[in-house]
Amino acid sequence: MDELKEQEQVKTGDGNYGANNIQALEGLEAVRKRPGMYIGSTDTKGLHHLVWEVVDNSIDEHLAGYCSQIDVIIHKDNSITVKDDGRGIPTGMHKKLQKSALEVVMTVLHAGGKFDKDTYKVSGGLHGVGVSCVNALSSHMKAEVHREGKIFVQEYSEGKPQTTVDVVGESTENGTWITFMPDATIFESVVYNYDILAVRLKELSYLNKGLKLNLTDEREKDENGAFKTEDFYSEGGLREFVEYLDAGKQRLIDQPIHVMGKEDNVEVEVAMHYNTTFKESIFSFVNNINTREGGTHVNGFRRAVNRVFSKYAEDNGMFKKLKFKVSGEDFREGLTAVVSVKVPEPQFKGQTKGCLLYTSPSPRDRG
Numbered sequence: 001m002d003e004l005k006e007q008e009q010v011k012t013g014d015g016n017y018g019a020n021n022i023q024a025l026e027g028l029e030a031v032r033k034r035p036g037m038y039i040g041s042t043d044t045k046g047l048h049h050l051v052w053e054v055v056d057n058s059i060d061e062h063l064a065g066y067c068s069q070i071d072v073i074i075h076k077d078n079s080i081t082v083k084d085d086g087r088g089i090p091t092g093m094h095k096k097l098q099k100s101a102l103e104v105v106m107t108v109l110h111a112g113g114k115f116d117k118d119t120y121k122v123s124g125g126l127h128g129v130g131v132s133c134v135n136a137l138s139s140h141m142k143a144e145v146h147r148e149g150k151i152f153v154q155e156y157s158e159g160k161p162q163t164t165v166d167v168v169g170e171s172t173e174n175g176t177w178i179t180f181m182p183d184a185t186i187f188e189s190v191v192y193n194y195d196i197l198a199v200r201l202k203e204l205s206y207l208n209k210g211l212k213l214n215l216t217d218e219r220e221k222d223e224n225g226a227f228k229t230e231d232f233y234s235e236g237g238l239r240e241f242v243e244y245l246d247a248g249k250q251r252l253i254d255q256p257i258h259v260m261g262k263e264d265n266v267e268v269e270v271a272m273h274y275n276t277t278f279k280e281s282i283f284s285f286v287n288n289i290n291t292r293e294g295g296t297h298v299n300g301f302r303r304a305v306n307r308v309f310s311k312y313a314e315d316n317g318m319f320k321k322l323k324f325k326v327s328g329e330d331f332r333e334g335l336t337a338v339v340s341v342k343v344p345e346p347q348f349k350g351q352t353k354g355c356l357l358y359t360s361p362s363p364r365d366r367g
Helices: 029-033 044-063 101-107 130-136 194-207 238-245 296-315
Strands: 008-010 022-024 069-074 080-084 138-147 150-157 166-170 175-182 212-221 227-232 257-263 266-274 281-286 335-342 356-358
Touching: 029 130, 044 069, 044 080, 044 130, 044 175, 044 194, 069 194, 101 130, 101 138, 101 150, 130 138, 130 175, 194 212, 194 227, 194 238, 238 266, 238 281, 238 335, 281 296, 296 335, 296 356
Parallel strands: 069 212, 281 335
Antiparallel strands: 008 022, 069 080, 080 175, 138 150, 138 175, 150 166, 212 227, 257 266, 266 335
C-alpha cells in the first residue's frame, strides 16, 4: 500500500530461513528501527536534525512566498515548537488514502506537497519524509494548523495518531505549529544546544533576506524574568553573510563580490571575499540546505574561479615571467565564499542532504 513503508529484514539465529523469517515493518516502524538511515545519527547531530527537518518545511513556505516569520521555541523539558505564518498544512480529506491530509503528511513517508511542482517550485524537504520521520522519532508530537478560519489539532506518539484531526477553535491567522518531544529511548541525549540552533537560524536569515526568525529558550531567564530570546533578520543577504564569516580577518578587498544569475530554472547566488589568510572557506547551500560535503555546485564554482582568474592573468601577461605553474588552489587562498543555489528538483546524496549530486531536470521535464 502507498501508506506503508515496508522494510524486509532477514532474521538469523538457528540457521533456518523460510517465509516466517521475513519481517515487514509497517508505517513509520522502519524509521524507529533504523533512524540513522533517515536522520544520519542518533547523537547530538541527529537530535538537532529533527529541528531542521521541521524548519525546512516552514522555509519552503517562505520560498513559495507565503511565510514571513518562523519561531523556534525550546521548552523547559527540551521539547521543541516550530511556528510559522504560512498557509498551514491542508486538513481536508485525502481522496486516495481516505484520511485527513494533515494525518497523511505527519504519518506517511514520502507524502507532502514537495512532489507537486505547482505547490513548491523550490523545496529543501524534497524527499517528503522529514516531518513524518520527526514524528516517528518523537515520544509525543502535536500538530496545530491555523487555516480557513479554524484551528485544527492532531496528536501523535511514536508516529501513531492518538486523536483524530479535531477543530478546537477559531483563528484569524494562518500557519502551522509543530511541537515534538524527541524519544529518549532512541537518542543519546534529548538536551538541545541553544548555540547550535542559533547559528543555523542566523544562517537561514542570511540565506532568506527579509525573513524573520526568532529563537526562544524557556530553560533560561534573564534578571528581569524574561526568557532568553534572539531575533535573526537580514536585509543584505549573502553580502552580510560573507562579512559575518570574515569578521576579525584582514580584508584584501573593501566590499564582497556579489553575483546572481538564473539559467534553466536554477537560481545561483554567490558572495565572496578575500582576506590575508591562506585558508579557503566555501559554504554551500541548496534550497537553504547546508551541503557540508559540497557537490556539483561547489565543484562548478571552483572551476569558474580558476577559469576567470587564469584568463585575466593570461590576458594581462601576468604569467610571462613565472617559472612555475599557478594552480587553482593558489587562486583560492584567503577566499571566503557562500554559494547558494535554488534548484527545482535537486538530487542529494542521502536523506540528510549533505552533498548535491546533480541538478539535471527529471525525465518528465525533458523534451
